[in-house]
Amino acid sequence: MNKLLYYIFLTVFFGACSGIKVVNVKYAEKIPKNYLVYALPRSVLAIDVEVTEIRTLRGPYYEYSEKYMGIKDVSQTNRSEYFISNADVSLTAEPDSNNYYFIFPKGKSSIKSLNLTENGILLSINSKKPDVKIPAVSKNAISNQQPFPSVIFTELSQKDYIKEHIDTTWKQVKIDTNWVRVPVQKKTIEAITFEDKAKEAAHHIMRLRKRLFKLLSGAYNKVPDIKSSDVIVSELRKEEEEYLSLFIGKTFTRKYNYRFYYSPAIQNCGKQEVLAFLNTEKGLSAEKSGKVLPLTLVINRNGNLSQLDTAISKFKKTTAKQGIVYRIPELATINISLGNNSMLKKQFPIAQFGILNSMPCKSLKGKNSTVEFDPLSGNVVKIGY
Numbered sequence: 001m002n003k004l005l006y007y008i009f010l011t012v013f014f015g016a017c018s019g020i021k022v023v024n025v026k027y028a029e030k031i032p033k034n035y036l037v038y039a040l041p042r043s044v045l046a047i048d049v050e051v052t053e054i055r056t057l058r059g060p061y062y063e064y065s066e067k068y069m070g071i072k073d074v075s076q077t078n079r080s081e082y083f084i085s086n087a088d089v090s091l092t093a094e095p096d097s098n099n100y101y102f103i104f105p106k107g108k109s110s111i112k113s114l115n116l117t118e119n120g121i122l123l124s125i126n127s128k129k130p131d132v133k134i135p136a137v138s139k140n141a142i143s144n145q146q147p148f149p150s151v152i153f154t155e156l157s158q159k160d161y162i163k164e165h166i167d168t169t170w171k172q173v174k175i176d177t178n179w180v181r182v183p184v185q186k187k188t189i190e191a192i193t194f195e196d197k198a199k200e201a202a203h204h205i206m207r208l209r210k211r212l213f214k215l216l217s218g219a220y221n222k223v224p225d226i227k228s229s230d231v232i233v234s235e236l237r238k239e240e241e242e243y244l245s246l247f248i249g250k251t252f253t254r255k256y257n258y259r260f261y262y263s264p265a266i267q268n269c270g271k272q273e274v275l276a277f278l279n280t281e282k283g284l285s286a287e288k289s290g291k292v293l294p295l296t297l298v299i300n301r302n303g304n305l306s307q308l309d310t311a312i313s314k315f316k317k318t319t320a321k322q323g324i325v326y327r328i329p330e331l332a333t334i335n336i337s338l339g340n341n342s343m344l345k346k347q348f349p350i351a352q353f354g355i356l357n358s359m360p361c362k363s364l365k366g367k368n369s370t371v372e373f374d375p376l377s378g379n380v381v382k383i384g385y
Helices: 062-069 194-217 226-248 306-315
Strands: 007-011 020-024 036-057 079-105 113-117 122-125 141-144 162-175 178-191 250-262 272-279 283-285 293-301 324-338 341-359 370-373 380-384
Touching (some): 036 272, 062 226, 079 272, 079 283, 079 324, 122 324, 194 226
Antiparallel strands (some): 020 079, 036 250, 036 341, 141 250, 272 293, 370 380
């Protein structure tokens, strides 16, 4: 079944007769018992956009970063920043609803077999199944990596959040006939202030740095072996970084992958088509909300078929007994921009911008005659005899 996932192989034998007739389904007056249907492709652009989110979370001790650590300009708020980190365009295809064709057998047929894609686009005639895969066209999609961790700062201090105070007072107690001065202790528990915890965290950072300096400078009398030293240094730096983030905050990065599908149309050439809007604080959106930059697409025809189109139109003879209809695509330049800045420029052969032409039945008269077509553009790519 997997072999049939992308292609449908149709084999048809037409007995002893003499040719074929190809008619666009829109203009067929009647349909005989024996016929085949194939479609020409319509080019579709698959636009992939990668958006990177950088999320900065302020540290719980950010207010005391300058007082106890001497660090200025730390993040005062939690914020996210979005930017487009990558963009690309690739080509896929879907059947062109205006270019479905009937193949009617007429006389001795030179077509022994057809290969079509799963959705009916012509692949080859009289040949083995080509090893070609066409990416499926679906709805615009978005995917992203795992969510950010819900708990960011797990260790604010190495010590308890409360402290005990023992106050001693004295009182006179009469024992027998004497008065004795006896101590009385009163225990009180109070929570340590947030600033005291910040001060304690800063002192712990300094202790870690001091230990690290002594280890690296060889100040200790007993130094562990190299492997153990590497592990100790790594753990000390890891703990220092974790405690330092309590003052300067943490930064996380996440990527979103968007895919947009766009089918070029001749009437829209040269026009600016908006794909989405980028808000640097909220990300990519289909709606224009707030201060945004438009992500736009512009397609321009290169005009490389102008002379060929003139020649074919001038000399082509209209006949009801036309051969296999195929397409000669025209090159087009695709430009993706964000605001006024061009991000990407590529060229692709666009099927619907090209010329329809027909292949005479005589070209398939040979015993081993084969023809292969490009399923993305509809053009002939190989003729074998």
